[in-house]
Amino acid sequence: MGKKTMISMAVVRRLPKYYRYLGELLRNDVERISSKELSERIGFTASQIRQDLNNFGDFGQQGYGYNVRALYEEIGKILGLNKNYNTVIVGAGNIGQAVANYTNFERLGFHLVGIFDRNPKLIGISIRDKVIQDVDNLEEFLKNNHVDIGIICVPKEQAQKIADIFVKCGIKAIWNFAPTDLNVPDDVIVENVHLSESLLTLSYRLNEAELFKEKIGR
Amino acid sequence: MGKKTMISMAVVRRLPKYYRYLGELLRNDVERISSKELSERIGFTASQIRQDLNNFGDFGQQGYGYNVRALYEEIGKILGLNKNYNTVIVGAGNIGQAVANYTNFERLGFHLVGIFDRNPKLIGISIRDKVIQDVDNLEEFLKNNHVDIGIICVPKEQAQKIADIFVKCGIKAIWNFAPTDLNVPDDVIVENVHLSESLLTLSYRLNEAELFKEKIGR
DNA sequence: TAGATTGTTAATCGATTAACAATC
DNA sequence: TAGATTGTTAATCGATTAACAATC
Structure with missing residues (x-):
């Protein structure tokens, strides 16, 4: 195949979250999930989910969606969790x-x-x-x-x-x-x-509205 | 003025890092700094630094750069650090x-x-x-x-x-x-x-090269 | 004044979303 | 087969970088 190497950090930082949500689905005995359903739970768009996963292979099946266990294990491998x-x-x-x-x-x-x-x-x-x-x-x-x-x-x-x-x-x-x-x-x-x-980011956001209120006032 | 509200999270997450670097400069008695010099230390482009800071006001001065103490204090306020x-x-x-x-x-x-x-x-x-x-x-x-x-x-x-x-x-x-x-x-x-x-992201990156080596091989 | 460097607009690059043909 | 949903291309959106006139 020869995939275009190098996945963007934006994608990489989402992978652990996929792994976490799929783990939860697995524990709840959910067998299959569509990008649409996963989208509703995880909060990424369905389109983004399909794009993200396609960076690594064709894990889904048209008309069916994704097998939860298989996808969970694939992402585990992608994250290097098959090793110690x-x-x-x-x-x-x-x-x-x-x-x-x-x-x-x-x-x-x-x-x-x-x-x-x-x-x-x-x-x-x-x-x-x-x-x-x-x-x-x-x-x-x-x-x-x-x-x-x-x-x-x-x-x-x-x-x-x-x-x-x-x-x-x-x-x-x-x-x-x-x-x-x-x-x-x-x-x-x-x-x-x-x-x-992280804490300063929180502090910023807590004050953001007020910050611009002042700006307008002056 | 009525600034266009809402700063993107990309900018917000850089603010604490500006604050940290400016604090260090201040402790080293650096009085002024240009976006170019700051760029070399902090690792953002000079252009990005000027763009970022301009979201909040005109803190610099043409031909001079930025006053370290003033900018440090301004960013402190922006981050809400003037409060408890x-x-x-x-x-x-x-x-x-x-x-x-x-x-x-x-x-x-x-x-x-x-x-x-x-x-x-x-x-x-x-x-x-x-x-x-x-x-x-x-x-x-x-x-x-x-x-x-x-x-x-x-x-x-x-x-x-x-x-x-x-x-x-x-x-x-x-x-x-x-x-x-x-x-x-x-x-x-x-x-x-x-x-x-965070740890899984590290693990992914540690394995990335190998991951695509395998992909090509199959 | 001349040199330096900002503030800001325009160009580029990259990431997200939309759309839809392919296919299970 | 008909319906569902992917994989993937194209369109859009947003963020970064480049360029330069303004100005200290």
Whole structure:
């Protein structure tokens, strides 16, 4: 076939939502669904759903719609959920611990193999059967253990330093919770979770109406 | 003037990043900056920066650029950071505690006034001087205390129920960490933080190249 | 003044929606 | 077969980039 490579990020960011809704349908024993029905539940247009799915193959059938289980499994594969991933968390503060305890990630195939911090009060403590190690051992650990995804939960001042260690040790995917932008080579993927930016967006929207009321007044 | 209201979400989601970069420049005693220089740092095009800022007013000056402090403060106002907000967190598990402990939000004007859970083992414990209350008291609390932003950190099964209480009590902004979509009236703003979706996006991108390699092969 | 850089219009690019022939 | 619904092309809409006159 030779599909035109590279799916736009707009499409990619919708995929997990498809996966979630299809999972729910599956648990409710729904066997088949049309783009129209799915549209009503998920809130994308039927046209967009068909366009999105067609980027990856012909999953539907004219006159029938989509088989829920088959589509769920296909999207799972597209998202890479047919594989397992080893992860490490660096920074065992509040967010690091929250992420470590999110057992749902484990179920999706993301296995926490190490957790690191530099705070002596935390080193040695166990979180979900993993002993928090000294961050000074991180590089050594990464050389001896295969790790797919590095998770950064340290304060922003230390984030780049950790990213550099990740890159040096061959990690190709970084999940970054530090409120800063990381510099990494082109072949390393960074996915940011910037909580402050999310909160400020909410704050903006809460004030938007008023903002323009003032503008008009002046 | 009567500006054309409604800024696109694409622009809105860039605002916090402008605010963050300008804050850094300010701390580094940079007085003025051109869209070109800012472009090189922040990674948006100079043209986009000028377009974005012009949605809100004429903040720059031809031949000079933008005054860093003035622009920082203007964007702060646009984001609503000249005000204070009372917040409550419902769900004192890992994420709830992490959000509660994020002292930086406090500095931005978001004041945690209550934290709730239904787990008897957590009720009564203090987090940042706030005693965790029984979620059965939530509605009563909201009637007696002004709250601007409700933060949902409960499991997805209970999220809608909490959202309903928020809506009933007049809260107009919800920060939702539960991995589900909430149903609320049009005048209530929901900002989602869906960690799983972020992780699955990362997973997708990590596998993308291989995905299309397979496609071509078949 | 000359140089720099904005504000803003016009051109381009990309994403979404509409339409419909193909086909189950 | 007739009805339903996809896959896919074309049309529309919106966002980004380029260009440049205005102006500090």
